[in-house]
Amino acid sequence: MRQLLTEEETQLQEWREKLQTALGINGQIIIDAIPEVELLIGSQPPVPNVPPEDAQNRFNLVWQNFIRVFASKEHPLVMFLDDLQWADSASLKLIQLLVTAAKSGLFLIGADRDNEVNAVHPLKLTVE
Numbered sequence: 001m002r003q004l005l006t007e008e009e010t011q012l013q014e015w016r017e018k019l020q021t022a023l024g025i026n027g028q029i030i031i032d033a034i035p036e037v038e039l040l041i042g043s044q045p046p047v048p049n050v051p052p053e054d055a056q057n058r059f060n061l062v063w064q065n066f067i068r069v070f071a072s073k074e075h076p077l078v079m080f081l082d083d084l085q086w087a088d089s090a091s092l093k094l095i096q097l098l099v100t101a102a103k104s105g106l107f108l109i110g111a112d113r114d115n116e117v118n119a120v121h122p123l124k125l126t127v128e
Contacts, residue, residue, distance in 0.1 A: 001036040022065040029062045064101040071105035084112040092126040
């Protein structure tokens with residue numbers, strides 16, 4: 001995100017529009033994880049309260065839309081995720097959704113401590 005913020009104003013405006021279109025009224029979800037996004041898209045309204053299952057689905061969808069903005073054939077996105085042995089099932093589900101939703105342009109590299117991942121570990125089950 002910091003690299004993106006060094007772009008010329010015309011490019012920044014293009015990214016701003018793409019992000020605002022992709023995130024809609026849910027930009028705060030991304031800002032909560034990546035505060036620098038607010039420098040690009042501005043202050044966002046609070047995220048409306050919804051039931052837990054709906055909140056999880058919204059969270060996953062917003063992150064899928066966010067990644068789609070940056071992952072394309074023209075501008076591939078490489079993500080490195082370390083210590084995946086500590087990832088919970090919800091995080092692994094999100095990673096799985098991101099990989100399938102991006103279709104192309106996303107290259108995901110993951111690392112884990114294989115001595116901490118057994119046959120029934122959530123990471124092992126997700127990868128299989």
